[in-house]
Amino acid sequence: MPEQFYQNAYLTQLDTRVLRHNEAGLVLEDTIFYPLGGGQPGDTGTVSDAAGTALEITDTRRDRMSREIVHLSAPDAPRFAPGTPVTLTLDWTRRYRHMRLHTALHLLSCVIRAGVTGGNLTAESARLDFDLGDEWVLDRDQIEQALNRLIVDDYPVSVEMTSGAALAAQLELIKTMSVQPPLDLPEIRLIRIEGTDLQPCGGTHVAHTGEIGRVVVKKIENKGSRNKRVVIALAD
Template sequence: MTNKLYYENVYQSTFVATVTKSEEDYIVLSETAFYPTGGGQPCDTGTINGKIVSNVEEVNGEIRHYINDSIPVGSKVEGIIDWERRFDHMQQHAGQHILTAAFVELYGYETTSFHLGSEKVTIDLNVENISSQELEKVEQLTNQIILEHRKIETVWVSKEEVNQYPLRKTLSVEENIRLVIIPEFDYNGCGGTHPQNTGEVQALSILGTERQKKKTRIEFVCGHRVRKQIHDKTTVISKLTSLLHAPQNELETNAIRLIDRNKTLEKEIKSLQDTIFQYEALELLKDTIKVGNHRVVQTTFKDKGLQELQTIARYVLANDPEVNVLFVSEINGKLQFVCQREQAAINMKYLAQSILPVINGKGGGNEKKAQGGGEAKTITSDALLTMLLHQLK
C-alpha cells in the first residue's frame, strides 16, 4: 500500500519515493503527496522527476500517477506538487464544508452532492427553492465562521467510535473512516484535503443558483477565486460604464433602456423587411411564366435563407393563389430551395424529392409546400432551378 503523505502533512509539496510498479502510462510509488481524484475533488498535478503528472487515481488500493513516460521499478524519484492548485482545492473544499454546515444550521437544507470545478464549485441541496434572503444569511454565517479562524481537525476513527461524533450525514464507508471536524460547528466524513483553520479559506461568495429537478444547485467560490471574480466583474463593469456612458449605479437602467430600444428597432426592421418582401412578390408576379399547363413564378436569389424564401412565396400566393412558386438561393456555399403552391395541382413534395439527390441534400414537406437544401459544389442555383422547371413539363 502506498503511504499517503497528503494525509500526514497537507502542506508538503515535495517528496522522494521509490517506484514500486511501472506500466506504459502510469507508475505507483512507495509513498506520495499527490492526492488522487475522489469525493468530488480533482486530483493534484505536478511533476515526477520533471515529467508532468496529468492525472492521479486510486484503483484497487494503488495510487496511479499518469505520466507521458515510464520510469523503471526501483528508481528513486522526486515528486513536486503544483502547490497553487493544491491550496486552491483546500480552500474550495473547506469552504464547501462550512457552506454546507451553514445551510443545515440555519434552515436544515442538506447537501446531496458536491463538485469542485476549475472555476466554480457547486453543491446540490435537497430543496426546490431558496430565497435571496436565505442565501444572504447563509453567506454571512459562512464568512463569519471563516473569519473566526476556527480549527479544522482530521481524525481517523473506527466504526464503533463514530457514534461519539454528531455527524452531519451517514457515512458511506465502514473502515478507514476519516472525519473532518470544525469543532462545535461541523462533523463530517471526508477524504479530501483541507487547511488547518477556516481563516485560510479567506472568503466565500455565492454566485448564483440553478434548479435541478427537485433540488437547487448552488454555485460559489472561495479564497483566491473570490478575488478573481471581483477583478473580472470590475473589469466588465468598467468596460460597460465606458460603453454605456453611465456610472455603475445607472448601468442597469441604461441597459434596460438599450434593450427596449433594440426590441423596438427589431420590430421596425421586421416591418420594413415584410414591406420589401411584399414588393418583391408583386414584382415577381409580373414575370410569371407558363411551363406546359402550369403558371410559374420562379427565380434565383443570393444570400436568402429558407425562411425568407418562404415568406416571399407566401406573399406571391396571397396575391395569386393559382400560381406555382419555385425559388432557389445560394447562401454560405449551400443551395436552398422552396417549392410552394396553393390551388395549383402540382405535388410539391415529389418535386422537391426529385432534385435532392443532385445536391446531396435533405428536405421535406407536403403536397402544397416543400423545401430543402444541399451542396453547391456540382450545380449552380440557375441550373437547379432549370431542373425544377423541367420536372413540370
C-alpha cells in the same frame, strides 16, 4: 492511512521510489498527490529523477481493484524503471485552492442545514446540492455573509479517526445523502471544524478557516423538484 497527503496536506515535495511504470501509469512507494475522489480532483505536478528527466503528472487516480494510487501522464512521456529514486513536486497553487474550497464547502453545509445530495469542486469554483423543498427560499447575500463570518472567525480544522461502528451510531454526522462512507471499515476519517462542524471526509483541508479567504456565492440553481445547487468561488 500511509499516503503523505493524509498525514500532512501541506507537503509540496517528497523523495520516494518507483514501484512500477507502465501504460496504466506510475505507481510509487509513497505520494503527496491526492487521487480523484470525494468530489475533489486528482493532483497534478511533476516527478523527476536525478538525471533531470521530469515527468508531468496530468491527473492522479486510485485503482479500484488494487487501491494503489496511479499517477497519469501523456502516453508518449518517458517511463521510469522500478526502483528509480524520484522527487515529487506538487502543483501547490492548484492543490491549495482545492483545500480552501473543500473546507468552504464544509462550512456551507453548516450555513444551509439540509441533506446534501451532491457536490464537486475545481480550482475555480465549488458547489453543493441540497435536498430542499419549495418552501425553502435561499438568499444569496445572507448565505455569502454567513459563510464569510465563519471564515473570518478562523476556526481550527483538524483530523480525527473513528470506527465504522462508532459512526453508525452517529449517523447525523453523515451529511451526504447520495454516498455514505463504508461503515464496515475499522477506521474512518473525520474532519472537525472546531465548534462548528464534524463530518466524515477523505479530502485535503486547510488548517484554519481563515486561510480560505473571502468567498462569493456565484449562483443558486434549481436542480429538480427538490434539489437546489449553491455554487461558490474564492474572491481572489
